[in-house]
Amino acid sequence: MTTPDLILLLILMGAMAAYIPVFICLIFAALGGFLLFTEMPLLLVFQTLLRSLDNFALVVVLFFILCGNIMTSGKIVEKLIRIAQAFVGFLPGGLGMAGVVACAFFGAISGSTVATVVAIGGFMIPALKAHGYPESYAAGVMTTAPNLGVIIPPSIGMILYSMISNVSLEGLFLTGFLPGILITLGTCLYTAWIFRNNKDLHATSMDSREMKAALKDGIWAILLPVIIFGGIFSGIFTANEAAVVASAYAMVVEIFIHKSMDLRRLRRVVVDSAVTSASLLIIVAGASVFGRYMTLQNIPGRITEAVLSGITSPEILLLAMNILLLFVGMFMDIISATLILGPVLLPIIAHYGIDPLHFGLILTVNLALGYCTPPVGVSLFIAGSVADRNLLFMSKAVMPFLAIQIVVLVFLTYFPAAVLWLPRVLGYIP
Numbered sequence: 001m002t003t004p005d006l007i008l009l010l011i012l013m014g015a016m017a018a019y020i021p022v023f024i025c026l027i028f029a030a031l032g033g034f035l036l037f038t039e040m041p042l043l044l045v046f047q048t049l050l051r052s053l054d055n056f057a058l059v060v061v062l063f064f065i066l067c068g069n070i071m072t073s074g075k076i077v078e079k080l081i082r083i084a085q086a087f088v089g090f091l092p093g094g095l096g097m098a099g100v101v102a103c104a105f106f107g108a109i110s111g112s113t114v115a116t117v118v119a120i121g122g123f124m125i126p127a128l129k130a131h132g133y134p135e136s137y138a139a140g141v142m143t144t145a146p147n148l149g150v151i152i153p154p155s156i157g158m159i160l161y162s163m164i165s166n167v168s169l170e171g172l173f174l175t176g177f178l179p180g181i182l183i184t185l186g187t188c189l190y191t192a193w194i195f196r197n198n199k200d201l202h203a204t205s206m207d208s209r210e211m212k213a214a215l216k217d218g219i220w221a222i223l224l225p226v227i228i229f230g231g232i233f234s235g236i237f238t239a240n241e242a243a244v245v246a247s248a249y250a251m252v253v254e255i256f257i258h259k260s261m262d263l264r265r266l267r268r269v270v271v272d273s274a275v276t277s278a279s280l281l282i283i284v285a286g287a288s289v290f291g292r293y294m295t296l297q298n299i300p301g302r303i304t305e306a307v308l309s310g311i312t313s314p315e316i317l318l319l320a321m322n323i324l325l326l327f328v329g330m331f332m333d334i335i336s337a338t339l340i341l342g343p344v345l346l347p348i349i350a351h352y353g354i355d356p357l358h359f360g361l362i363l364t365v366n367l368a369l370g371y372c373t374p375p376v377g378v379s380l381f382i383a384g385s386v387a388d389r390n391l392l393f394m395s396k397a398v399m400p401f402l403a404i405q406i407v408v409l410v411f412l413t414y415f416p417a418a419v420l421w422l423p424r425v426l427g428y429i430p
Contacts (some may be wrong), residue, residue: 004037004052005299013292022336033293041294045289052288053281057163061111061156061280063243066273067250068110071224072119073269074254074261079218080105081123086214088188093195095131096138097188099124100145104132104184107149108225110247111156113334113371115151117142117382125386132200135387137191140397143383145187147368148407150334152180154228154239156332157364160284163341167356169239171234171428175361175419179408184353185405233426280335287339300344307348314352318413321345321359322366329370333378337367357418357423365409372398 011032015025027045071077084105085098103120110116121142128138150157153173162169215222228246231237237245254261261269270321294300311317328337344361349359371379374395384394412419423429 004033004297007036008033008293016331021199022333023282023286025325026283026290026336028341030286030289030293033297038293038296044292048289048292049285049358052285055163056319057159058281058284060154060159060240060243062273062277063110063247064154064156065115066270066279067243067247068106068112068115068119069269069273069276070250070254070261070266071109071221072115073265074250075258076221076250076254077102077106077119077123079221079258082119083214083218083222086211090149091188091192093133093191095124095128096133096191097196098143099128100148100184100191101189103142103145103148104152104180104220105225107146107152107180109228109250110149111157111159111428113146113149113368113398114382115376116146117371117379122386123135125383129387135389136393136397137194137393139383139389140399140401141187141191142323142386143379143394143398144372144401144405145377147371148180148183150368150371151183151365152176154243155364156280157338157367158360159239160335160338161342161360164339165346165356165360167360168423168428171357171423171426172360173232173239173306174426174428175357176364177422179361179412179418182408182411183405186408187401190400190404191239201286219289220257224249224253224328232307233394283333283335284339285380287336291340291343294340295343300347303344304347304351308351310361314354316364317348317352318354322362322409322413324362325366326373328370329367330373331376332370333376334364334370337370338363350369355416355420357429358419361419362409362413365405365412369402369405369409372402 008029012025012029014024015028018030031042031045032046034042081098081102084101085095088094088097091097099120102124103116106116106120110119124140125142128142129135153176155173155176158172158176159169161167162172224246227249228242231245232239232242251266255266307317311320325337325341328341341357345359345363346356349356371377374380374391380391380394380398384391387394422428
């Protein structure tokens with residue numbers, strides 16, 4: 001690492017340590033690099049800012065944010081939870097399992113961990129506590145299960161990775177189903193095991209009539225992920241178009257079928273979605289400027305050379321990358337980390353013959369765990385405010401559930417054939 005690289009890193013880390021917003025940290029560090037260590041005109045910075053936002057791939061992110069906010073404000077979330085409880089609520093710890101399954105359903109629509117924490121966690125944490133579940137369990141499971149929002153497709157992190165790596169977004173989406181299923185099953189099995197002897201937490205079994213009633217009541221909510229994935233993988237519409245279709249469908253369902261939203265409320269949802277989207281785009285712009293500086297200074301190339309000289313096998317490389325990404329996820333959000341680290345790490349994995357679809361999933365799962373790790377884990381703070389608990393309590397509560405997700409991550413890392421089986425079968429890998 002050269003002296004300019006070290007100075008730039010200290011500027012970036014110092015700004016983050018001062019709790020300056022991430023996008024300002026990135027732009028400030030990049031500006032410092034351009035002014036101190038290059039002779040490039042500052043006009044290049046502003047050109048990069050504007051060009052980074054002039055990307056059609058970002059449309060899908062913005063509309064999935066809108067779709068998630070519409071569902072959160074309406075009754076779709078409530079109906080998804082009822083369906084989940086109808087089918088697993090009678091098992092040991094059934095209400096907790098219902099919350100996990102609801103996170104999986106919601107994640108298959110929203111593409112966002114934060115939206116899933118707000119929508120499902122905000123409802124389920126008080127419900128679990130009211131039904132006698134330990135507070136540590138309620139807080140832990142509803143902080144970590146929402147990671148499914150960014151792992152199960154559609155995923156905002158995967159969309160951004162596809163944008164910088166040029167891999168098939170549909171193929172990348174397909175890799176997310178396996179970890180989503182494994183994390184859901186692992187969390188549900190752990191729940192059943194710890195509450196196996198607690199008869200007070202066994203809900204009354206629902207008969208087939210009640211299950212049919214739950215499905216009938218929630219059929220419009222269940223059809224939403226069916227429309228998204230059916231349309232994408234049947235070729236009826238692209239992922240970008242799927243986001244628009246999903247938003248329009250959710251809007252029609254909430255206004256005209258569930259009748260839970262009027263035009264005034266819809267206007268507030270659209271404005272809130274625009275504000276959220278704007279904050280995301282600012283981060284994208286900041287990360288793009290920082291990435292442009294790194295490219296001009298050939299930092300990715302120098303990092304690649306250093307890694308290749310010290311690591312001889314892909315297995316060791318994957319272990320090192322997992323450790324690095326888990327550490328980065330503790331301090332940086334998935335959007336910034338994907339846009340900054342992606343261009344640096346892609347040349348390295350290409351040298352070792354690691355499939356970029358496989359690596360995209362590893363990157364996404366690692367950074368998803370960052371939502372639940374201190375000091376800046378967003379899910380910890382959101383769920384902590386719902387549970388009215390501090391960061392220390394929340395950090396302890398999530399440990400067993402994070403362990404489950406790390407075990408799944410290790411499996412995904414070293415069994416790429418399982419990860420890539422579905423994309424290969426459907427023709428997204430030659």
